[in-house]
Amino acid sequence: MTNAVVPNILLPVVAAALVDADGRVLLQQRPADKSLAGLWEFPGGKVESGETPEDALIRELEEELGIAVPHACLAPAAFASAPLGDRHLLLLLYIARKWVGVPRALEATVLKWVRPADMHALPMPPADRPLIGLLDALL
Numbered sequence: 001m002t003n004a005v006v007p008n009i010l011l012p013v014v015a016a017a018l019v020d021a022d023g024r025v026l027l028q029q030r031p032a033d034k035s036l037a038g039l040w041e042f043p044g045g046k047v048e049s050g051e052t053p054e055d056a057l058i059r060e061l062e063e064e065l066g067i068a069v070p071h072a073c074l075a076p077a078a079f080a081s082a083p084l085g086d087r088h089l090l091l092l093l094y095i096a097r098k099w100v101g102v103p104r105a106l107e108a109t110v111l112k113w114v115r116p117a118d119m120h121a122l123p124m125p126p127a128d129r130p131l132i133g134l135l136d137a138l139l
């Protein structure tokens with residue numbers, strides 16, 4: 001009997017809606033040399049092997065924005081499920097209202113604070129579209 005390795009079709013990605021005192025959410029623009037270039041996304045990234053979703057998100061927010069988000073400040077909020085190339089994206093969105101440091105675009109082209117209602121007019125990854133209305137209802 002062979003133990004065939006089945007490739008994992010699911011791509012787990014974590015992302016954060018960082019919310020400021022005015023109810024605006026931080027979006028970042030994906031750089032030109034990456035997939036989905038130029039689209040506005042929630043900061044975050046892929047969950048690496050051996051990481052919990054929350055550990056992955058804390059790491060990504062430090063790498064991408066230079067901020068520290070305490071584990072206790074990450075509230076699970078919504079998810080998206082959508083095809084992405086030959087994989088299937090499972091995007092877990094958390095809300096955070098508190099963090100340490102001032103977000104800087106360390107990997108993205110630029111950052112922007114946006115109200116959920118204004119996100120409809122922005123080019124965002126297709127998987128993110130259903131998250132806009134959910135965020136609007138939650139904030």
Ligand SMILES: Nc1nc2c([nH]c(=O)n2[C@H]2C[C@H](O)[C@@H](COP(=O)(O)OP(=O)(O)OP(=O)(O)O)O2)c(=O)[nH]1
Pocket residue numbers: 013014015034035036040041042043044045046084089091125126127128
């Ligand atoms: N961080 C983030 N990723 C998103 C969002 N929506 C969405 O479809 N994605 C996709 C884009 C990427 O394929 C994947 C996130 O992984 P990543 O940001 O670490 O990927 P990457 O740029 O390092 O690598 P790649 O896309 O060039 O393969 O999830 C979102 O709102 N935030």
